[in-house]
Structure formats: structure tokens, C-alpha cells
Amino acid sequence: xxxxxxxxxxxxxxxxxxxxxxxxxxxxxxxxxxxxxxxxxxxxxxxxxxxxxxxxxxxxxxxxxxxxxxxxxxxxxxxxxxxxxxxxxxxxxxxxxxxxxxxxxxxxxxxxxxxxxxxxxxxxxxxxxxxxxxxxxxxxxxxxxxxxxxxxxxxx
Numbered sequence: 001x002x003x004x005x006x007x008x009x010x011x012x013x014x015x016x017x018x019x020x021x022x023x024x025x026x027x028x029x030x031x032x033x034x035x036x037x038x039x040x041x042x043x044x045x046x047x048x049x050x051x052x053x054x055x056x057x058x059x060x061x062x063x064x065x066x067x068x069x070x071x072x073x074x075x076x077x078x079x080x081x082x083x084x085x086x087x088x089x090x091x092x093x094x095x096x097x098x099x100x101x102x103x104x105x106x107x108x109x110x111x112x113x114x115x116x117x118x119x120x121x122x123x124x125x126x127x128x129x130x131x132x133x134x135x136x137x138x139x140x141x142x143x144x145x146x147x148x149x150x151x152x153x154x155x156x
Contacts (some may be wrong), residue, residue: 004130007106021129029100031066113149
């Protein structure tokens with residue numbers, strides 16, 4: 001088991017969530033790939049999008065439904081500073097995950113997190129589990145609880 005997958009599994013267990021990562025036969029790097037692999041609606045996929053604070057350099061994690069796009073103005077207002085895209089090197093250094101496998105849990109360094117209310121419309125959603133082929137199912141209420149994310153409107 002990879003270190004990334006082990007961190008996600010440990011974080012889920014520590015939070016008391018019964019969810020277990022599932023290895024898919026194909027890559028799940030994109031929301032479309034993950035939805036096809038899980039056999040679910042696109043919006044049931046949790047996209048983990050990281051932005052970097054322009055002033056602080058701090059990372060902010062936005063957990064959004066697979067079909068939604070982030071509104072930069074709304075996201076910046078939530079963060080309290082202008083945001084830009086985090087680069088792959090910074091994402092890996094802070095989260096411990098490569099882009100395409102960033103999990104909402106198990107980060108090396110915690111970041112402020114925000115969760116798209118659209119995800120709450122489902123009984124179950126699927127999130128990345130630290131590798132390009134692993135995802136895990138979870139109730140959105142459990143995801144909100146274990147991430148400590150703020151439920152907020154930040155989509156276009």
C-alpha cells in the first residue's frame with residue numbers, strides 16, 4: 001500500500017468512518033473518470049481543488065461537486081485574500097498528494113477547507129484516496145464532519 005493511500009485509510013479509521021478506499025481498474029484523476037469508475041453521477045464526485053493565497057502563500061482546499069466550477073471571486077472572499085492556483089510542487093509539499101489524487105483527508109499539513117453544498121444533495125459521494133486509481137465512498141455529512149470544512153457557496 002502506498003504511503004498516500006495508507007494516510008487516507010488511517011485518517012478515515014481515526015475519524016471513525018467505515019469508508020474504505022477502493023482500487024479502480026482505470027485512472028480516477030478527473031471527475032469524469034472517477035464517476036465512470038464508480039458508476040455514479042458526476043456531481044457525486046468530490047473534486048479537491050487547492051488555491052494559494054496571493055498574500056499569505058497559504059493553501060485553501062475547496063471540495064466541490066464534480067460538475068461544478070469554482071468562482072474565483074467567491075472563493076477569494078471566503079479565504080479573505082485573492083487566490084491563485086497552487087502549483088503541483090506546493091500541493092504535494094503541503095498535502096502529501098499529487099494532483100489527480102488529492103484526498104480531502106490525510107494531508108501532511110491542514111489547510112482551511114470549504115465544502116460545496118451541492119454535495120449534500122446525495123446519500124453518498126466519492127472522493128480521491130491519495131492515488132490516481134483509489135477513491136472512497138462516504139456520506140457527505142461524514143465528509144463535512146471529518147474535514148472540518150465550512151459549508152459555503154463558492155461555485156459559479
